[in-house]
Amino acid sequence: MKLLPDTHIFLWSLLEPTRLSKRVAAELENPLNELWLSPIVIWEVLILAERRRISLEPDAATWVRRVCQTVPFREAPLTHEVAIQSRAIDLVHQDPADRFLAATALVYDLTLVTADHRLLRSRRIAALANT
Incomplete structure (x- = not known):
């Protein structure tokens, strides 16, 4: 399975793994799955x-760079097709980040x-619920 964690799942997997369901934790750790x-x-x-809702050491940019170097994620390019689909996708709300992730x-x-x-709730995207 090719998995794309949203922001909460990404942070929880690294900082608060007990917040992940057993299924989600197992799928994220499964070496047969691709993490994107x-x-x-x-x-x-x-x-x-920046808004001090989370604290990352020594600073946020360094923390992100370290994670990207050590965790085997494949980066999903933000292309023109992603931008087009972000406006076409059937989401009930307009949050730009959620639309881009979907x-x-x-x-x-x-x-x-x-x-x-x-x-x-979207019927067009495959999703794994953290429940």
């Missing part, structure tokens, strides 16, 4: 750190890993 990462997740992590999952045929019920 959207630049939108990194962008949201940096915003959370569109990324759709364009690259990934399973979005999320606890966000708004994302889980």
Whole structure:
């Protein structure tokens, strides 16, 4: 399975793994699965750190770089097709980050890993719920 964690799942997997369901934790750790990462997740992590909603040491940018060097994620490029699909996708809300994550999952045929019920409602994207 090709997995795309959303921002919460990404952070929880690294900082608070007990917040992951057993199924999600097992799938993220399964070496047969491919882990993908959207630049939108990194962008949201940096915003959370700037707003002091999370603390990353020694600083957010260094922490992100270290994670990207050590965790075997494949980066999902933010392409024009992802941008087009972000506006076409059937989401009930307009959150740009969520729309880009859903569109990324759709364009690259990934399973979005999320606890966000708004994302889980979409019928067009494959999702793994953290429940």
